[in-house]
Amino acid sequence: xxxxxxxxxxxxxxxxxxxxxxxxxxxxxxxxxxxxxxxxxxxxxxxxxxxxxxxxxxxxxxxxxxxxxxxxxxxxxxxxxxxxxxxxxxxxxxxxxxxxxxxxxxxxxxxxxxxxxxxxxxxxxxxxxxxxxxxxxxxxxxxxxxxxxxxxxxxxxxxxxxxxxxxxxxxxxxxxxxxxxxxxxxxxxxxxxxxxxxxxxxxxxxxxxxxxxxxxxxxxxxxxxxxxxxxxxxxxxxxxxxxxxxxxxxxxxxxxxxxxxxxxxxxxxxxxxxxxxxxxxxxxxxxxxxxxxxxxxxxxxxxxxxxxxxxxxxxxxxxxxxxxxxxxxxxxxxxxxxxxxxxxxxxxxxxxxxxxxxxxxxxxxxxxxxxxxxxxxxxxxxxxxxxxxxxxxxxxxxxxxxxxx
Numbered sequence: 001x002x003x004x005x006x007x008x009x010x011x012x013x014x015x016x017x018x019x020x021x022x023x024x025x026x027x028x029x030x031x032x033x034x035x036x037x038x039x040x041x042x043x044x045x046x047x048x049x050x051x052x053x054x055x056x057x058x059x060x061x062x063x064x065x066x067x068x069x070x071x072x073x074x075x076x077x078x079x080x081x082x083x084x085x086x087x088x089x090x091x092x093x094x095x096x097x098x099x100x101x102x103x104x105x106x107x108x109x110x111x112x113x114x115x116x117x118x119x120x121x122x123x124x125x126x127x128x129x130x131x132x133x134x135x136x137x138x139x140x141x142x143x144x145x146x147x148x149x150x151x152x153x154x155x156x157x158x159x160x161x162x163x164x165x166x167x168x169x170x171x172x173x174x175x176x177x178x179x180x181x182x183x184x185x186x187x188x189x190x191x192x193x194x195x196x197x198x199x200x201x202x203x204x205x206x207x208x209x210x211x212x213x214x215x216x217x218x219x220x221x222x223x224x225x226x227x228x229x230x231x232x233x234x235x236x237x238x239x240x241x242x243x244x245x246x247x248x249x250x251x252x253x254x255x256x257x258x259x260x261x262x263x264x265x266x267x268x269x270x271x272x273x274x275x276x277x278x279x280x281x282x283x284x285x286x287x288x289x290x291x292x293x294x295x296x297x298x299x300x301x302x303x304x305x306x307x308x309x310x311x312x313x314x315x316x317x318x319x320x321x322x323x324x325x326x327x328x329x330x331x332x333x334x335x336x337x338x339x340x341x342x343x344x345x346x347x348x349x350x351x352x353x354x355x356x357x358x359x360x361x362x363x364x365x366x367x368x369x370x371x372x373x374x375x376x377x378x379x380x381x382x383x384x385x386x387x388x389x390x391x392x393x394x395x396x397x398x399x400x401x402x403x404x405x
Contacts, residue, residue: 054114082109083267100152141195149195164207179212183242221264280344324375325352351398
């Protein structure tokens, strides 16, 4: 039973055969309509939950930049599609901005969107350059043997230097709003959509960002509508972005979405580049595999930290960390070893990169007879924090110290 319908008269009424047949048929049609409505509501809630789960719940806070995003589902059908966006913090004050669109408007497109977003995030955090990240995603989509394809724009921004590399896979061009109020549609080179060609190339286009620059990435639902050329839509987006106040990025995003045609999904990602208030101090040293390699690394560390004005107590801890990390890299890995040091916001980071992807394991307990395993425990004891990052097929083991004063 889907429900009950009561029909009443002011006085006693006898139902004839025709009335009974009519009322029975109406009740059956009404019951079917109610069941279909309940089924549609349940399916609508399911796909809406799927969409919300696959998109980021919140964007990360970025040093030297602010990012906001908006997503509007289509008003047609189940209101679920393949548009997505992501903001991925990377090492050394880099951040990856990603926006994409999977073909179709159904649960299959949304599921594939989630897989592509996860894959791009994984490839990016492994430390690959932008063109390699997109190429890996293209290969993955081809191996999934789906009939769907996807477009994507990937921008790797160096917050410290104010530079960026843009890679497009069949997607719309980025739009830049410069600090002087002018807007520019970036003519970035592009490759084919993901999942189309196995040997596709995805060229990188350099971008220059001055403090106050706003970078806008969007999907075609915002700039394309029936009877309107997509180039005209991009010009309109650039003009509206130029007229907006970049100080309130959330209001800018809302204004850009005003009047958007809802026949397609719309994803919008904005980032305002402000630049770092204090530029980090950085130095690097290539560790050669010679008998006195650790002593050379310690001497380089001591000379650099003295130039930076680091106290003796912090320097002693830093020398211990460098000795342990460099020794572990030389003993347990092959290939090149590099020591990187940086000082930013009163935090000293010491990092040693090698060619092995295997991370060091902290022992749970060490007996008096053990000959190894104490190095990581010593690093943990003298550091404020430590960890590992994947870097282009290898890893980087880092430790942070907080200098006195």
